[in-house]
Amino acid sequence: MIIRTAxxxxxxxxxxxxxxxxxxxxxxxxxxPKTMEEWMGWFYEHNVDNHPLIVAEEDGKAVGYASLSAYxxxxxxxxxxxxxxxxxxxxxxxxxxxxxxxxxIDMARKRDDIHTVISVIxxxxxxxxxxHEHLGFLYCGTMKEMGMKFGKMLDIINYQLMx
Numbered sequence: 001m002i003i004r005t006a007x008x009x010x011x012x013x014x015x016x017x018x019x020x021x022x023x024x025x026x027x028x029x030x031x032x033p034k035t036m037e038e039w040m041g042w043f044y045e046h047n048v049d050n051h052p053l054i055v056a057e058e059d060g061k062a063v064g065y066a067s068l069s070a071y072x073x074x075x076x077x078x079x080x081x082x083x084x085x086x087x088x089x090x091x092x093x094x095x096x097x098x099x100x101x102x103x104x105i106d107m108a109r110k111r112d113d114i115h116t117v118i119s120v121i122x123x124x125x126x127x128x129x130x131x132h133e134h135l136g137f138l139y140c141g142t143m144k145e146m147g148m149k150f151g152k153m154l155d156i157i158n159y160q161l162m163x
Contacts, residue, residue, distance in 0.1 A: 001063075050079070052068055064085070067084050080118060085101055098134075117160070132159045139157070
């Protein structure tokens with residue numbers, strides 16, 4: 001497996017990975033699949049400033065990605081970024097999420113323009129919580145019933161890492 005900077009050629013695969021989770025999972029609270037146009041806009045918001053986007057590649061295919069995105073739009077949050085990690089359903093439980101997370105956190109630690117990494121995890125995702133704790137993130141609290149998906153109210157769990 002190769003971990004590398006995402007390229008425009010990866011966008012269709014990244015969109016498929018994300019939209020699978022929109023339609024079948026709870027890692028995102030989006031309810032409507034993204035279009036290619038929307039996802040290209042998302043892509044171009046990354047790999048600029050303090051918003052890296054990396055992929056895990058196997059057999060010439062992007063099978064997972066990690067990004068650091070703007071946490072909130074207000075200027076005082078500029079050095080705080082939000083971590084997102086998504087892995088293709090056929091490549092889960094192979095350590096890809098951990099490798100992506102470790103790589104992007106190492107990138108964050110080398111930057112002067114990133115101070116805090118936030119991760120917002122859907123309640124019930126024990127594997128993600130354990131990964132974040134293993135990486136040194138601190139649990140910052142659970143917010144109850146923040147979104148509804150598939151007819152069920154879902155909690156969010158907040159984690160923070162000072163880099």
